[in-house]
Amino acid sequence: MATIRNRRQVLPGFRFTLGFTVLYLSLIVLIPLAGLVVKTAGLTLPQFWDTVTSARVLASYRVSLLTAFFAALVNVVFGLLVAWVLVRYRFPGKKIVDGLIDLPFALPTAVAGIALTAIYAPNGWIGSLLEPLGIKVAYTPLGISVALVFIGLPFVVRTVQPVLQELEKDTEEAAVLLGAYRWRTFRKVLLPELVPPLLTGFALAFSRGIGEYGSVVFISGNMPMKTEITPLLIITKLEQYEYSQATAIALVLLLISFALLLLINSLQRWTNRRLRSA
Numbered sequence: 001m002a003t004i005r006n007r008r009q010v011l012p013g014f015r016f017t018l019g020f021t022v023l024y025l026s027l028i029v030l031i032p033l034a035g036l037v038v039k040t041a042g043l044t045l046p047q048f049w050d051t052v053t054s055a056r057v058l059a060s061y062r063v064s065l066l067t068a069f070f071a072a073l074v075n076v077v078f079g080l081l082v083a084w085v086l087v088r089y090r091f092p093g094k095k096i097v098d099g100l101i102d103l104p105f106a107l108p109t110a111v112a113g114i115a116l117t118a119i120y121a122p123n124g125w126i127g128s129l130l131e132p133l134g135i136k137v138a139y140t141p142l143g144i145s146v147a148l149v150f151i152g153l154p155f156v157v158r159t160v161q162p163v164l165q166e167l168e169k170d171t172e173e174a175a176v177l178l179g180a181y182r183w184r185t186f187r188k189v190l191l192p193e194l195v196p197p198l199l200t201g202f203a204l205a206f207s208r209g210i211g212e213y214g215s216v217v218f219i220s221g222n223m224p225m226k227t228e229i230t231p232l233l234i235i236t237k238l239e240q241y242e243y244s245q246a247t248a249i250a251l252v253l254l255l256i257s258f259a260l261l262l263l264i265n266s267l268q269r270w271t272n273r274r275l276r277s278a
Contacts (some may be wrong), residue, residue, distance in 0.1 A: 036254070039247040051245045052252045060230040060249075065256065067141050067229075068209030071148030075205045076198055078149075079156025086157075087164040101158070104151045109214025116147050117218040139221030144229065147215045152205030159201035160194060167193060195271050203264040210257050 043051065051057065086098055104112065120127045120137040127138055137143045167190065213231040220227040230253050237246035 033254070036247050036251055039244060040251050042244045043248055047244075048248050051248045056224050056228070057230075057233065057249055059225045060228050060233045061253070061256070063141060063144065063227060064210055064230040064253070067144040068148055068206050068212075071145045071152055071209050072202050072206040074145070074149050075152045075156045076202050079153055079201060079205075080160055080194065080198065082153070083157045083160040083164055087161060101154050104154055109151065109212070110218075112150060112215040113147060113218035116143070116150065116215065120146065120219065138219050139223070139227060141227060143219040143221075144216050144227065147219050148205075148209040148212060151212060151215050152209055155204035155208060156198070156201030159197045159204065163194060163197045196268055199264060199268040199271065203261055203268075206264075207257055207261055210253065 040048065082101065086094065086101075117124075117138055119125050120130075120143055122128065122131050122136070122138065124138070127136075130137060137146060211231060213229070213235070216229055217232055220229060220232070222228055222232055230249065234246045234250050234253075237243075237249065
């Protein structure tokens with residue numbers, strides 16, 4: 001009886017939709033990744049190791065990971081602030097500001113890279129003001145982080161915004177009536193509810209930043225050992241017809257990204273269990 005009841009609860013067409021889902025994911029995700037592994041298998045183990053551990057490749061990993069991590073941290077802070085303002089306050093032009101948040105999604109990454117380079121270059125609007133202060137943005141890791149902040153902000157805002165909209169103000173008002181200050185109310189009442197979406201937004205922004213190419217390639221300056229990102233190095237290898245080396249570098253970057261995302265998702269699940277048990 002339980003089996004019959006469970007079968008009746010399944011939506012009609014479950015097997016068909018499940019098969020289509022597996023097929024679609026295989027064509028779009030699994031088969032291309034498998035092709036990456038197969039192409040890399042053309043290298044011997046010493047060749048693979050020499051490729052992925054060369055000084056230039058390790059420097060590109062460091063630039064990509066550190067700038068993406070820093071940009072994701074910045075987006076967590078300011079993305080939360082932007083989402084808070086959009087949800088909790090009313091002001092003229094609010095809909096325009098809300099629409100501008102999605103601009104990095106619609107704007108071609110190459111256009112974003114050219115615009116940021118023109119603004120932050122030493123002769124740009126902002127770059128010319130920072131240059132006398134000894135602050136150089138364009139063609140430095142700082143410029144890469146600025147570009148990644150630009151393209152990663154919507155991920156945090158759009159992840160946190162729905163959670164803020166669903167939070168009831170009664171709990172905040174009760175905490176204030178009981179004598180809690182604003183910071184204590186935020187830290188004890190609101191922040192625990194916001195940690196899971198903030199971690200999700202961080203993971204999305206971080207993963208997008210690691211593989212970003214178009215908006216970074218212009219402002220980075222592409223200097224080997226200094227501002228060369230890993231996606232650019234992969235493109236360079238492909239242009240030199242070194243396909244196996246390109247796939248080897250891409251495979252290592254994929255494994256690093258997967259491990260970091262797995263760590264972030266595990267932390268998110270641990271946070272959710274802790275909040276439920278509290």
